[in-house]
Amino acid sequence: xxxxxxxEYMVKSLVDHPDMVQIKEIEGEKSTILELKVxxxxxxxxxxxxxxxxxxxxxxxxxxxxxxxxRVVLEILD
Amino acid sequence: xxxxxxxxxxxxxxxxxxxxxxxxTDIEKTRVEVIDQGxxxxxxxxxxxxxxxxxxxxxxxxxxxxxxxxxxxxxxxxMGIEGSVKDLKEGxxxxxxEMESPRSGLVIxxxxxxxxxxxxxxxLMVNHRTKSDKxxxxxxEQYRAKREKALRKLSRDIAMKVSKxxxxxxxxxxxxxxxxxIHLTLQNDARxxxxxxxxxxYRKVKISPKQ
Numbered sequence: 001x002x003x004x005x006x007x008e009y010m011v012k013s014l015v016d017h018p019d020m021v022q023i024k025e026i027e028g029e030k031s032t033i034l035e036l037k038v039x040x041x042x043x044x045x046x047x048x049x050x051x052x053x054x055x056x057x058x059x060x061x062x063x064x065x066x067x068x069x070x071r072v073v074l075e076i077l078d
Numbered sequence: 079x080x081x082x083x084x085x086x087x088x089x090x091x092x093x094x095x096x097x098x099x100x101x102x103t104d105i106e107k108t109r110v111e112v113i114d115q116g117x118x119x120x121x122x123x124x125x126x127x128x129x130x131x132x133x134x135x136x137x138x139x140x141x142x143x144x145x146x147x148x149x150x151x152x153x154x155x156x157m158g159i160e161g162s163v164k165d166l167k168e169g170x171x172x173x174x175x176e177m178e179s180p181r182s183g184l185v186i187x188x189x190x191x192x193x194x195x196x197x198x199x200x201x202l203m204v205n206h207r208t209k210s211d212k213x214x215x216x217x218x219e220q221y222r223a224k225r226e227k228a229l230r231k232l233s234r235d236i237a238m239k240v241s242k243x244x245x246x247x248x249x250x251x252x253x254x255x256x257x258x259x260i261h262l263t264l265q266n267d268a269r270x271x272x273x274x275x276x277x278x279x280y281r282k283v284k285i286s287p288k289q
Contacts, residue, residue, distance in 0.1 A: 005156055006157060009152060013149065013203040013206060013207060014203060050278055053199070055195070056194075056195035056196075056199050057199065059194075059195035060153070060192065063159075063184055063187055063192040064158050066184060067158070
């Protein structure tokens with residue numbers, strides 16, 4: 001399962017500067033960490049009011065991760 | 079709806095130019111208003127005046143449904159979930175999509191959580207890309223109709239319980255649409271009153287006996 005690809009597609013469709021989207025995937029034994037970096041102006045577009053967008057993105061990741069039994073964590077860096 | 083004005087030798091000429099300029103193939107989808115019929119100089123004499131038309135058109139009607147479908151199917155594919163679009167209806171302000179998947183349970187999630195997240199994100203993505211503000215509603219295997227029925231039954235059952243025991247009952251947190259449904263179901267129930275309590279995503283409906 002390529003979580004990086006999934007997150008990249010969703011985030012790039014939400015922001016104003018898709019070319020500035022960076023995602024680093026850190027693969028662990030039991031969990032995968034995705035570190036997301038966007039421009040300052042775009043950070044609100046991936047977090048949303050009260051973190052609503054970030055929560056929705058995490059929900060989608062978790063749904064696609066249920067099969068593998070692995071934990072996938074999305075971290076938004078600033 | 080947008081407005082576009084253009085001049086041409088004749089009304090037909092101006093119309094052709096407008097269609098080319100706006101990339102519109104079907105003239106039926108627009109409304110053309112003639113501002114000036116124009117006047118051609120006879121044999122090159124006299125004063126000629128160009129024809130002028132005004133075209134009213136919508137730049138979003140055509141592709142919002144298609145864009146939605148494309149984005150939705152791409153997300154499902156990247157999620158590793160097989161799925162397809164069974165039905166797509168596009169109206170003036172809404173796009174309704176019904177999906178089909180052998181893993182529909184996964185697409186819906188606990189209490190519809192995943193479907194809600196998917197719908198929320200697809201709305202943002204489509205509106206961001208097409209600059210339209212149509213509301214997109216996603217459904218899968220009549221989940222929404224089934225959930226509505228279940229919520230109506232639940233609210234009636236709880237109302238019965240509250241009126242019997244005389245004690246208020248608070249339901250689990252629900253989204254605005256679901257809370258509204260509970261209020262509507264019980265608004266004419268003489269035994270109980272309903273009220274939403276709490277903040278943000280934790281807002282719950284409380285059903286109390288009528289004093």
